Structures are given as C-alpha cells and as structure tokens.
Amino acid sequence: MTDIAIPEPTTAAEPAPAAKKELTEALLYLDAVTVTFDGFRALNALSFTVDPGEMRAVIGPNGAGKTTMMDVITGKTRPDRGDVFFNGGTTDLTKLDETQIATLGIGRKFQKPTVFENHTVLDNLRLALKGQRRALPNIFHRESAAARERIDEIFETIRLTEHRDRLGGALSHGQKQWLEIGMLLAQDPKLLLVDEPVAGMTDAETAQTAELLREINANGHSVVVVEHDMTFVRDLGVRVMCLHEGSVLAEGTLDQVSANERVIEVYLGR
C-alpha cells in the first residue's frame, strides 16, 4: 500500500478504543449508515472503511445500494442514521454539501457518464482542473502554464489528445467514460469514487481502464470502484466488497469473495 500523508487526526470522540483506531486511521469511515426511500431500505446499517491509498472494488446485484452509497459519501443523499467520516475522523461528511465535499478532495464519476456536452473536451478538463472555484475571480481567470502542462499530461493518460477540440457531447460512450475519469484526475482528489467505469467499453478498452485506475491508485489516490464486470475486477487485483440489500455481504480478495456461498447465491450464480 502506498503511504500517503494524511493530516494528524484531531478528533476528541470517545468510541471504544478499537473502533477509535479504525476511525482515526481510515480515510473514509462509514458506520451503520441507513438510507430509506419511502420505507424501502436502500442502505441497511452499512459499515466499512477505506484506508489512505487503498483501492477497493465494490460488486453486488442491481439495487444493492452501490450508487446510493456514493450518493451518501458525496452529500447527494443524507443518511437517516449512521456516521460518515473523512480524513481519519476529522470531518463529518453528513454535515456538508456536495460542493464542500468535492472541495475536501472527494471526486466522483457517475454511473451514467456525465460530461459537459456543449464544451470541448479541453474545456471539460479546464473546468475540472483543481484551482479557483469562486465566481467573481473566475471572470478574469487566465490559464497558467502549469495548468496547461497538467492538462496535456492528463490528455496523455486518458488518450484523448486528438479529440481535445471536439465537443464533449460528440464523444463515444467509452470516450466519455475516460473523459470523466480525466476530469476526476484534474480535480486531484484524495478519494475517487468511480461508478461502473467500463460499461459500454470494448474488452481492450476495459483492460486499459483497469490499468489506468491502477496507475491513478499507484500515484497515491484512494479509489472505490463499483463494477459488474468480473474480468475487470480481477484485472484490478484489489480487495473486493460485495453489497447486498444495503449492507456488506462479504469482503476479502476476489477469490475469497467469489467462493462465498451467499455471494454465489445472490450475485454470481445467476
């Protein structure tokens, strides 16, 4: 695991010592998170942690709550109950809105690729690039040489250099997925939440995406990837967590998880 610096936790919470250690060492900490939609429990006492620098794959049947989990972490959905902490327990994400959470360093790729369709690919990256976010200063914002260089680097990484002047909306589904990952990279978050990144990709593109995510992870970003494509999950070669009916059914290496009888029953065995 890559060792990346995280701020010394300063929380003065008083949970049990074991839980406290888990909390203060985790980049992301979810405890007993429950989300209900009209009486339906999309998340049911979901608990797990993501360590700094870790990459984690999340699998599970349709409707298991994978996307809802990301909605809770990014502030789109407020949990009915439970704790969501970031940065070793220093920040309570349930108290913040989407913009604040994004600013803290949590980036998200949506299940349905979402890029700015009427902007060029280049402008999409410019908008995402870490930097000034306030409205008035951005009226007079000028792109720095460093920003241009960084964008060129990202273009190399996501292999869209020759498409930079096309409109985002004109890209193929797979290219949009990559552009969105590129936008995440430009944001330079501590934690990337990536929802079904290889949907609509060819096998070759899928393999390239796995490589891309491993590379991103190796550069010190923590990553949570939701994906149904088991070949892809195997390519990632990371810890796997299977969600079912809003809680964790099994966790471990891919081999351990896919040998689990309950996982076979509700997910793999279909």
Add this chain to the structure above:
Amino acid sequence: MSMTRQPALLGTSGLIFLAVLFVAAVLVPVLNLYAAPDSAVHVPTYVVSLLGKYLTYALLALSVDLIWGYVGILSLGQGAFFALGGYAMGMYLMRQIGTRGVYGDPVLPDFMVFLNWKELPWFWYGFDMFPFAALMVLLAPGLLALVFGWFAFRSRVTGVYLSIITQAMTFALLLAFFRNDMGFGGNNGLTDFKDILGFNIQADGTRLTLFVLSALALGLGYILCRFLVRSHFGKVLVAVRDAETRVRFTGYRAENYKLVAFVVSAMLAGIAGALYVPQVGIINPSEFSPANSIEIIVWVAVGGRGTLVGAALGAVLVNYAKTYFTSGMLAPYWLFMLGGLFVAVTLFLPKGIVGTYYDWREKRRQHDDIPDEPLATPRPAE
C-alpha cells in the same frame, strides 16, 4: 503544448452586429439633421425615438439571453428589472419638472400635490441629482435580483418553478405600483417630463442623443456579455445550464454563479429601462405586467437563444412587426400573431434565426472543423 483555439472576443457575427449598430448610430442622426424633410431618406424625429426604443428592447433581450441562453434560467420577470430602472430614471425626470408642474410646487410632483401630500417621501430623496438616480438605475434592479436570487438559488429552485416565482415577483410589483399610496404615481405612473440634464426632452437634439446613447449601451452591453460568456466564469455558467449536479460535484458553488449572472442581467435590464423612459416619455405600472416579460422571451426565442446577437435581432424584428401591425387594422390580432410566432419558432426554428444560421455555417465548414463558437449552441428549450 496545448494549441488553444479560443473563440475571439468578437466573432464574425459580433463584428457585423457592432458595425451595423455603429452605422445606424451615425446614419440615423445624419439623415434626421441633414436630409431635406420632404426627401425619401429623411428620418423624422418620432422614428428616431422609435428606433431608440427598439435598441433599449434589444438590450433588455440581451439581458434575458445572458441568463436564459447561458445559464438556463428562464426568467419570466425580467420586465420588473426593466421597469425598476425606468422608474429610477422617471423619478429623476419628475424632480426636474420643478415649478413647471400643473400645481407649480417646487418640490412635490403633481400627483403628490393631488393626493394632498405635504412632503416628499424619504425614498424620493436624492433623485433630483442625476448621479444618484443613475446609481439607483443599477442598484434597484441589482438589489432585488440579489435578494430574490439568493433565496431562490440557495433553495435550488429551478426550471418551471423558478419561472413561476419570477412571474409572481413581477406581478406582485405590478400590484404594488398600482397603489397610489406607494408614492410612484399609481395607475398613471410618471410622465409629463420636461427636461433631462437641462436639455429639453422633446428637442430633436435630445432625442438624437438618447438614440445614440441607446446604441452605445447596446454595443457595450453586448461586449460585456460576450466577455462574460467567454471567460472561465461563463464556461461554468454553461456547465450549470447543462449539468448542474456535475458542476457541484466538481467543487463549484452553482448558486453563486447563477446569482452573479442574474444580478448582472438585472442591471442591464435596468439600464435598458432607464434609456427607454425618456424616449417614450412615460413609465407606468403596466411595464411590470407579466405579459411584457413573456414577450421578451419570444424575442429571444425568435432571434436565437444563447447567441446574444440573436436576442438583439429578435427584439428589433418582433417589435418592428408589432409597430407595423398594431398601427393598422390588424391591431386586435397582434397578440394572436405573437403567440402564433412563438409556436411556429418553437416547432420549426427551435434554435431561432441566428442559431439556425450558426448550424448551417457549421455544417458548411465541417472540413475545416474549427469550432468558432462552441458556447453558442444550447439544447432546445427545456
């Protein structure tokens, strides 16, 4: 190194627009002053003021396009900002009348004497000074937009709901300004103006000057809008229009961006109103009527939403048609024609005149594939 192809501050259409405006600003006064009154090319003074009025409408349309075309805020209350700017100017013009009113009161406007008021209400203070009134032309609409937008955008009111509350806002102001005890002349509004900055408001020279100033305001307003939408700020606006959630998850405060655009737009509308009032000689509460605000939307839709130039063009074309039809025997049918026009444009020309032209031009030069104005093609109206 990135090859960055940024569209120019003024594209081809922008340059043509400004050139036409400039020619009009020179030619109209020349033809008014120097062409013989009986010659075919003579421009009578009443036409000068009519054209000036169109130009203020064009600026108003521009202000709507900034928020509707580029941020997706369909304001059905823009007329309120226009009217507030107009009232600020009207109050200055009222105070200039002085003892020349029917009742000859040196301070109180006629309608106040008529209502038996003994002294000037506090909110009329300062309007005898032009710089103060000019400031209010910007501040009154700007502050209303700031307060209204702050609440609306923070509570994430969008789409139809936002349109409805903007309409409610202008309707509430309509009712308020109708009341005599509001102190703005009630039903009759403000009129019988005598002079502006010491110049007789009826004089040909004053009329010409107001026309040229309207052209200038429109030109500068266009350049300002164009500067804004090309900036990083403007790119965020378009991003908010197309994918607001994504913008938030990227770390931008979408509501602040909307608020800035909304306030700028309200101030532009206020300036348009302030230039409109001395040229038509009256401001009354009907300017707040919801139908007026809806008409502005039709102008922008006809010209082409999200093109700026189109908004100005649409305003002039539709209002020329309005003048033409409402002065003939077709007058009673004008509203039907306006409605029909809107339906026809929505069905057959969803991008408006200029938007359709851009699409056509884009197709023609596809080989060169230079995206001249990638900002300028919004999705069809939502």
